[in-house]
Amino acid sequence: MHGSSDRAHLWIRVFAAPMLLAAATIIGLLAALLWGTVGQYVAWVTVGAPVPVVSWVWVRRRTKKNVRFSRATRGN
Numbered sequence: 836m837h838g839s840s841d842r843a844h845l846w847i848r849v850f851a852a853p854m855l856l857a858a859a860t861i862i863g864l865l866a867a868l869l870w871g872t873v874g875q876y877v878a879w880v881t882v883g884a885p886v887p888v889v890s891w892v893w894v895r896r897r898t899k900k901n902v903r904f905s906r907a908t909r910g911n
Contacts, residue, residue, distance in 0.1 A: 860882055860885065
């Protein structure tokens with residue numbers, strides 16, 4: 836069994852954040868159905884959470900890509 840610990844670590848690293856966002860979204864949807872007024876506020880936060888997270892990751896990746904490109908053109 837060579838490489839199994841590395842493979843498990845990679846799997847967790849890749850899928851942990853999407854699974855947490857999915858779990859938060861499901862909890863928010865259930866809260867809206869089951870908890871009444873308080874659940875609506877919980878739902879707004881948890882169902883809306885993926886939008887700023889995806890925006891943050893998108894901006895972060897775009898800025899890193901520009902830095903790499905500028906280094907490559909300068910020859911560093």
